[in-house]
Amino acid sequence: MASQEIESLAGALSRLPGLGPRSARRAVLWLVKRRTTALPALLNALTQVADTLVECGVCGNVDTHDPCGICADTRRDDRSLCVVEEVADLWALDRARLFAGKYHVLGGRLSALDGVRPEDLSIDALLGRVEAGVDEVVLAMNATLEGQTTAHYLAERLENFPVRVTQLAHGLPVGGELDYLDEGTLAQALRARRPVA
Incomplete structure (x- = not known):
């Protein structure tokens, strides 16, 4: 069992999109193994972004x-x-x-x-x-x-x-097979059909 601080880090990472508890624990173990190189670089990058991040007043980016x-x-x-x-x-x-x-x-x-x-x-x-x-x-x-x-x-x-x-056009993706597409995508593709050149 890991310390409370390590579990807390894994818990924080597991709340990120695409990372579940197991992936978060693997990321923490990777960071712990490289704590002298990867961990300081990650901390520095997070701090810089946290200090300078703004929402664009024009577009919202x-x-x-x-x-x-x-x-x-x-x-x-x-x-x-x-x-x-x-x-x-x-x-x-x-x-x-x-x-x-x-x-x-x-x-x-x-x-x-x-x-x-x-x-x-x-x-x-x-x-x-x-x-x-x-x-x-x-x-x-x-x-x-x-x-x-x-x-x-x-x-x-x-x-x-x-x-x-x-x-934007909607419909069949390039390389998509009809058998794997949902009904909504197929319906949109049929509605947006065009003549063959």
Whole structure:
């Protein structure tokens, strides 16, 4: 049995996404074995992030600067805005390096069950950015019922602006086999079918 401090560390790590109690204990053992090299580096990195982490006042991204690196990048297209639910979605899309515009993080999605209302999200800030001069808004909501409800609500709110509103395509993933897909994905793929070139 490990000491209370080590168990406490394992418990804290097990609350991280993707780490259960067993994985957390393995991570702690790895850190203990490398306590002279890996542990100080990890502590230093955590301290630096804790001391400098801020939410971007423009888009809602998390960075060590305000505005964040994406908003401050003059090479990005200010007239194209991609709206995402969470920071993790922004990071996933930006990692692909396929979108040259800027982002807006809502901070969640509409959900009657969870009590998340439009005023709980950064929709007013989004509308202010659109009003300031945006040509296209890409709604990059997750393909869930709540995500699609949020996208529909945003599309309605954006109807009064002279802006092109688009949405990410949904349907069959590349390399996906029909037998392994859920009914919702198959239904969306059938609804979004297009002519063969």
